[in-house]
Amino acid sequence: MRAEKSSVQVLLPNRLAPKEKWRLWTGLEKFANLGNSFEGFTKFAKLWPTFSPYEIRQGGPLGEPMGLVPDTNVHVLVLTYRDYLRRVWISDPDVDARGHADILLGLQREPASHSADAGAEVGLRKLVSVGSLIASLTPSGSNQFAASPKVAASWKTGDFTYYPLTDFQRAFYWLFRESWRARTCARCGAYFIADKPPTRYCSTACSGEAKRKRSLDWWKREGDARRRTKKERKRRK
Numbered sequence: 291m292r293a294e295k296s297s298v299q300v301l302l303p304n305r306l307a308p309k310e311k312w313r314l315w316t317g318l319e320k321f322a323n324l325g326n327s328f329e330g331f332t333k334f335a336k337l338w339p340t341f342s343p344y345e346i347r348q349g350g351p352l353g354e355p356m357g358l359v360p361d362t363n364v365h366v367l368v369l370t371y372r373d374y375l376r377r378v379w380i381s382d383p384d385v386d387a388r389g390h391a392d393i394l395l396g397l398q399r400e401p402a403s404h405s406a407d408a409g410a411e412v413g414l415r416k417l418v419s420v421g422s423l424i425a426s427l428t429p430s431g432s433n434q435f436a437a438s439p440k441v442a443a444s445w446k447t448g449d450f451t452y453y454p455l456t457d458f459q460r461a462f463y464w465l466f467r468e469s470w471r472a473r474t475c476a477r478c479g480a481y482f483i484a485d486k487p488p489t490r491y492c493s494t495a496c497s498g499e500a501k502r503k504r505s506l507d508w509w510k511r512e513g514d515a516r517r518r519t520k521k522e523r524k525r526r527k
Contacts, residue, residue, distance in 0.1 A: 306464070314461035315471075315483045317341050321458065322375050322481035324368070331368060332360045338457070343371035344396055344420075345437045345455040346427050353435060355456070356427075367423045374417075375462070379472045379481050393420060394462045396439045396455065476500065 317338045324334055334341075335358035344367065347353040358364060374393055378385050385391060388401040399421040428434045440453045454460045465472060471483045475492035477500045482492035491497035 311464055314457055314464060317457060318375075318461040318465060319480075319482055321368075321372060321461075322379060324372050326369060328360075328362070328365055331365045334358070334368075335360060335364075340457040341461075342456050343368060343394070343458045344424055345439075346424070347435045347437050349433050349435075351435050351437065353433070355437075356434065361427075363423060363426045366418060367420070367427070370418050370420060370423060371458075376481065380474060381469075381472075391466060394459075395452070395466070396459050397441065399424060 318341075320334060320338065321341060324330055339357040340355075342355070342358050342364075346356040348356050358368070371394065374390050378390050378394060382390075389398060390401065392398045393401065400419065424436050428436045437455055439455050439459055442451050442453065443449075444451065452463060454463055465483065470487060471485075473482055473484045473489065473492075474480065475482055475496055476490040477496040478492065480492045480496075491500060
């Protein structure tokens with residue numbers, strides 16, 4: 291007899307309003323598409339202050355979440371999580387073996403094979419130790435505390451329940467549950483979340499431009515031949 295496989299549910303499973311889910315996904319898209327500049331990070335932090343990838347609390351374990359603040363260490367932390375998010379988004383072959391999804395869910399701070407990731411280049415950046423970044427934000431003797439999300443087991447239901455702490459963790463969890471939605475635009479390369487399986491473009495602007503390019507390419511390829519044929523027919527007449 292085959293044993294049933296346990297599932298992991300999020301807090302309040304299947305009761306998140308579609309509008310709220312897409313709000314979270316919009317923030318996650320913007321997080322994934324962040325550039326490297328501090329100015330860009332500051333603008334994002336102002337619009338999405340609850341999208342910290344890891345919850346740092348002020349005043350101890352029961353203190354208020356610090357959220358995203360215009361701080362150099364927070365900026366580096368966000369870029370490091372962004373790089374992990376991009377790897378997962380494109381389904382990098384090593385993401386499961388290295389536990390990148392666990393990092394993004396806040397369940398661990400370093401890859402399963404940290405030596406393979408430490409110092410690895412991602413675009414123009416090198417990955418930094420998440421643990422060391424969090425430690426820099428919670429120095430010994432300070433009133434700042436790093437809080438981790440929890441996974442609780444239920445004997446009664448045979449399920450695990452994941453309790454996220456930040457909007458980033460909530461957004462990533464819902465994308466994790468529907469990973470087919472994670473796409474990169476076939477035209478501009480932007481990271482986006484698809485509303486339907488066939489979707490290949492991040493916006494109507496990109497899909498329209500791609501359609502115009504296909505039409506132009508077709509005309510360049512077929513147009514000359516058609517013009518020559520038409521001209522030849524006129525000459526014969």
